[in-house]
Amino acid sequence: MPHTTAKAASLIRAGFTGEVPATALPGTDRSGGLGLDHCTPEQTELRALLALACFNHGTLTAPRLRWRVGQIGAYSPVISPRFDHLVLIVSACDNVALRLVGSPTNPHIPGMRVEERLGYHLWRLRHLPTGAQMYVSERDLLPTNRSQAQRLPNLRRRLGVEQPLTADEGEKLAAVPEISSSMQRLLAGIWVRMSLRDPDGSFALGGWFTDPLDRTVERARWAPASRLWGHEGRWDLEWRGYPFPSDLTAALTHPRAGLEGVTVERTSTRSWLIRLGDAELYLHDEEL
Template sequence: MTLNKDIAKLAHRIRRESGDVIPFQQARLTASGQLGALPVHTIAPQERIPLRVEYTGESDAAAQSAIDHDTHGLGLDHCSDDQRAFRALLALALFNGNVYTGPTARWNYAVVASYDPVMSPRRDQLVMVAERAPDNVATRLLATEGAGSRGMPGLRHEVSYACHGQRSLCLRHLPTGALLTITGDPDGCPRGNKRSLGPRHRYLTIDHHVTEHERRALAAIPPLSHDATALLAGLVSRYNLVDRRGRWATSLSWDPLERPGAEHRREPDVRLHGAVRRLWGSGDSWAFRWTGYPEPYDLAMALTHREVGIKGARLTHHGGAFRVTLGTASLELSDEKG
């Protein structure tokens, strides 16, 4: 059934349930909103907050911190250029790992998937809600004194604090100036007047300059075009989404929708050795191939969806592979075997 038919069917039901009090055009507008057929920018900011929550799994307070009167869409991609560049770099860490041993896979970020964090992208920072263990996640991301090459080059501990009884760690990426907050607080609250805490580990702090080793590590990363940067940053913002109509989900560790047949993503090799992920390319051309979750279709839909996708992104597919384009850039999505 086409979307227009879905809208008409729901509109008739809404009108019928109102005792024919609601005019059909008003019922159709309501139905269009419920079925995701209205452009998000036409929806009032306060109404976008619960819509965003349906997809991201954030708390209402966290989503409210990300949306105001001039936020574009649901705010997943509305950020500074420096923040976008950082997220693209973070994508090369989060989406590379296991037997693939490329430069960014060595940063040891892929294991973050096991904590199933909720991403809360903001205009001036990225908030990662890891209720289970924010400090454990931070130890995966940050280099410590004498730890060699582990961690994202140039990422530093800035401050730790407590909010609602939960720990939060603010990390600063020196090359871009971008802020990443890892928190156990579902509301992802700002620091404000909260109680400051000392770090539990000997992380490198903002007082430690970028080392020569880190400069070489960053130089080993291929160049990213403007449009490719937006695509890769979009992967991070959509790291753990669930379609509000139950058609797709992007978790890297399991299927939140528990769909029949999705269990095949956990085939014996994945169960025994973990998922293999490889995100690589150069300039405008990039490809992500992996085993385990999610389905390539699911990730492709999240990037191009009418409500929660990247503005201007388009989708094509051939066989089991999907191609997302944005401007001059492309991102191929497929199973590692494909």
Template sequence: MPASLRRQAARLRASYTRETPSLAAPGIARHRHNAPAPGSGLGLDVCTAAQRRLRALLALGMFNHGPTSLWPRHISLADITRYTLVISPRHDDLVITTRAPYNVTCWLIGRDRLPHIGLPGLRVESSYEEGWRLRHLPTGATMTVTGDPDGRLQGPTDPDSNYSRLWTSDIPVSDEEHTTLNALPHLTADTETLLAALTVRPCTHAPDASWDIGLWFNDPTDRPQRGHAHHRRLSVEGDQCTLHWDSDPHPEDLQAALTDPVIGLAGAIGHPTRSGWLLHCGRACLTAHPAAYKP
């Protein structure tokens, strides 16, 4: 792809994802002659099978929160969306930039002497001054968490700092982590694609402000908040996924993020239902049941 078209596509993607153009550029799908066409998601959903699996697991953790959660209570990945961050998906990496990289990493990865185990099997592979390269041992997929808005990792960290207490890649997957992973439902490729699409879109919004996901914890528009409990429940049976939530985002905003003609998941089709909406992608189906707003 010519450099000018890549820059144009990166700017368009950044207008939806809150990435900087420099952060967005490595995530643009590498077409030989042309820029990604509208409806391609601009690279948000183009990834390796290992990345797709990792993002699907992250979705199960991020969208299960509160008393109805289907994941163990000591795995609270939903808390990473309490921080100001930007998610930048790439073909073989998932980059998170944030002003609090250590806090976000601590929710993702277990630490010594703490019961919280993060995403089972996720470890620090290498540490830097303001960020970490992470690897998910069961899949081999990588993540990056950094304080640099352009996604860079610079400078080694002090090996004697508190950061060294994060679990590293030389610590094998524990029996507890194996038990948690083995208890998860079987996920087909289409289901993984749909769940992965949820993981990479919490920061997305329309450039004209017609919809905004707001990181699932706030609504940046003038509309009233839908609630403050932030309970979420994402269940999966085969290709059937069901998502309940009682706070922001507004239901129509989430559907828009997944079906937008520019940034949406390719092939995703949404239909309204009596209590929410239904979204199809391949053989996978997502039923969304947002709780009614109570002022």
């Protein structure tokens, strides 16, 4: 039965993502897949942009991408990707939602707007350039009763979807290099897995901020910093701190929770090459 297959898949998915099964269920495939990468082109584009925003952080940040969004990893993010939207479950959802949106004079994700605040623990955001929708929810408090929806007039005037893309936002988006379709899929796949964990304890990405498995204190010496930059199908991702590179490659190639089609090749003691189709992403661990 499809329902039984989806329910079983939701239990498996929740073990990897940290969702509760009821939250994981709407994101699973009808075929029984986990659904982490099954989404609209608009969602793929938004998730790749979120990867650029989050993985340009701290002292390594690429100059054109100083959007100051990387700190969301400190809010214990649980990422729940769906086919036509995205749910980001965090501690202190107000802080994270407003960090993603920024302000008219200092947008963090150019073109991100508040569409509505639903109840007290859920924000609905819309990215104007892609049209993609995402929700930011308080951890463990995802509401189901939308009759509590509130209008926030002041926020809507300053940050609402009615506010068009500004010239400054347009310039910031124009400064983002072209990304090939295969690379978009790869970057989107990495972003939705930024908190992925193996239920058996072999890897945990910890939001690119901590090591949930407490394996060593050596990496804790480094302030989190990362840089993601490239063009079309050739990009570089370098970072200090967490996660361990082996955790990232294990998450991407896991037989159940990995990104289909990804291959990983170790090119040196500090570097790895990740391929997806014609996309090539070079990983550099700056801490070794």
